[in-house]
Amino acid sequence: MKMRRYKLFLMFCMAGLCLISFLHFFKTLSYVTFPRELASLSPNLVSSFFWNNAPVTPQSSPEPGSPDLLRTPLYSHSPLLQPLSPSKAAEELHRMNFVLPEDTTEYFVRTKAGGVCFKPGTKMLEKPPSGRPEEKAEAGEGSSARGPARHLLSTRERSGGRGGRRKWVECVCLPGWHGPSCGVPTVVQYSNLPTKERLVPREVPRRVINAININHEFDLLDVRFHELGDVVDAFVVCESNFTAYGEPRPLKFREMLTNGTFEYIRHKVLYVFLDHFPLGGRQDGWIADDYLRTFLTQDGVSRLRNLRPDDVFIIDDADEIPARDGVLFLKLYDGWTEPFAFHMRKSLYGFFWKQPGTLEVVSGCTVDMLQTVYGLDGIRLRRRQYYTMPNFRQYENRTGHILVQWSLGSPLHFAGWHCSWCFTPEGIYFKLVSAQNGDFPRWGDYEDKRDLNYIRSLIRTGGWFDGTQQEYPPANPSEHMYAPKYLLKNYDQFRYLLDNPYQEPKSTAAGGRRSKGPEGRPLARGKLDVVEG
Structure with missing residues (x-):
């Protein structure tokens, strides 16, 4: 009997030692870079062991004795972005944390x-x-001797x-x-x-986190970085090796990050890598569409350090660009309610085909509300009414804030831009074949809709894939909020987005010249004749 007990005891000890050795084995692996061949066998296994989901760290308090000035952002480089060797850069990018810097610029x-x-x-x-009498900046005798105040x-x-x-x-x-x-x-x-x-x-400005899923909207991403680069503190950009339809795709954005294409903004980018396609996403495209935003939010926020509950979180589609002034206001002011949306100017194929009305999508709130009410799920923020969420009343009682949804801008005052299908014909083709299998009809399934000449005709006329010819108001390139400033300053580089490349006015067709404005872009024109061919 005693021998049987000893045998059982020894078996339990051996099992415990095996378990401890097994755990140490995987802990050791966490410090070793997997070869690409091994990583490609099971991306889910790799991600579960390597992706850091540690909680955010508390923020250090501001230093006492600071001058009598209100502070806003100092765009210093994050410890996240210390230089990596080229061999490790691509491997480590999706596992690195991002430390949000404190803001000290004097606004x-x-x-x-x-x-x-x-x-x-x-x-x-x-x-x-x-x-109107003025309050002099410096009172006292002799102030006039120092020059005009x-x-x-x-x-x-x-x-x-x-x-x-x-x-x-x-x-x-x-x-x-x-x-x-x-x-x-x-x-x-x-x-x-x-x-x-x-x-x-505010005495201490909020930090702003802007989260985006990216497929091939690299020009619009470049425009976003230039429009918001000095007010957003972290761009959380998610890329997958699958399209929304479930087909393999190259990691082009990761390549552009590591080869220096986005070096000017690299210190503010947190790269998120989605290495798997959700179960059922091929049959129901909305599963994949929702999962992209859920994964983006949960993985991205979990890797942000020095995050405060009142920091601002904004999640956008790649073709939605908020205006800088509105985002800066959210950063610097207290007293606004949440969640909030943006009224965005709508355009199709380029900013030259302006559509009626505005796009109004709820896309932002504080980090505290994102975690407490929406369960750290970005798709709930965009598609669910806050009062349908179970914890919204608890959040109101704890913070003392009454939740009231509002929108920056109005139908007459745009607070951003939504440029839908704004690509070259080749880019529109790629969007057609990459689109998720849920937004029917899926035009990429029709061979004639994928024809490049047909796509060029749509850009020329502003028509849609179902054959409808909508009458858009004439787009005036000199109008306020026609396009982001960076586009207008680089008109030749982004001409295909600003000026219809397949349509010419009568004066040009007859040999005349179009007048240009002070920034080198064409002046306003009326309705243009369609050029056949």
């Missing part, structure tokens, strides 16, 4: 008169305007409650900026935000 200035002014939105005056503030007198006079300090705003501090852009001033009177500048 606001606090004056001795007690005002707080947003520097880019405040008019710098050399002398007080006529009929530059004034940020104006003071107005208003009647007090007991017949007295009360001075009210305000900043002098430049066109396009509003509010006492001149930091509220037009897209917020004319939005449906219900708490405009409660907006106040």
Whole structure:
């Protein structure tokens, strides 16, 4: 009997030693780079062992004794992006963490008169305007000897409650900026935000995380990086080795990150690699479409360090580009509600085919709301009403904030751009064959729709794949919010997005010349004749 007990005891000890050895074996593997041949056998196995899902680290408090200035972002390089050897760069990219930097750039200035002014939105005056007394920046005798003072503030007198006079300090705003501090852009001033009177500048700015899934929208991604590069603190970009239809595809964006194509913004990019296709995604394309955003959010946020609950999270499609001023407002102000959407200018095939109305998609909230209400699921943020989520009331009670959805911009004031199917004919062909199997009819299944000449005719006329010819309003290249500024500054490089490449006005066809505006782009034109051929 004793011998049997000893044998059982020894068997348990041996099993325990085997288990410990097994665990140490895989711990050792976590420090060794798998050969590509082994990694390709089971990407799910590799990802489960190598992808770091540790919780975010707490933020260090700001240093005391800082000058009397409100701080906003310093775009320093993250420890994430220390140089890697070329052989390790491609292997390590999807496992690296990203440390969000603290923001220290001075966007606001606090004056001795007690005002707080947003520097880019405040008019710098050399002398007080006529009929309005000014609060001098520096009082006292002899100030005039130092030259004309530059004034940020104006003071107005208003009647007090007991017949007295009360001075009210305000900043002098430049066109396009509003509010006492001149930091509220037009897209917020004319939005449906219900708490405009409660907006106040923050002492410490939020960090902004912009999450995107990428397929082959590399030109629009380049435009996004230039439009938002100085206000977004981390671009979380997800790429898969499968298309939304489930076919293999090359990791082109990872190649562009490592070969220096996006070197100017590399220090702000967190690369997410989706190495598998969801079960059932081929039969039901919406499964794959939803899973892309779920994986992007969960893997990306889990690898962000120094994240605060009140940081801003924005998830976009690759063809949706928010305007810089609206994103900067979210970063620098308290008092707005959540979740929020953007009214975006809609266009098809290029910015030259403007569509009626705006695209309004809920795409942002704080990190706290993303985790508590939406369960760290980006597709819920975009497609689910917050009041249908089980934890929204708990979030309201804990934070003391009443959740009210609102939208930056309006149908008359665009807060971004949505450029659908904005590619060359070859790019549209690739989009057709890559599209998910759920948004029917799936035009990529029809051979005649994939013909490049047919695609060129659609770009020329603005028609759709079902044969309809919609009447779009004439796009005016000189109109406000026609396209992101980076596109307009590089007109020749992105001409296929800004000027219809398959349509010419009568004056050009007859040998005339089209006038150009001050930035070298064509001036507004009326409805163009269709060129056959």
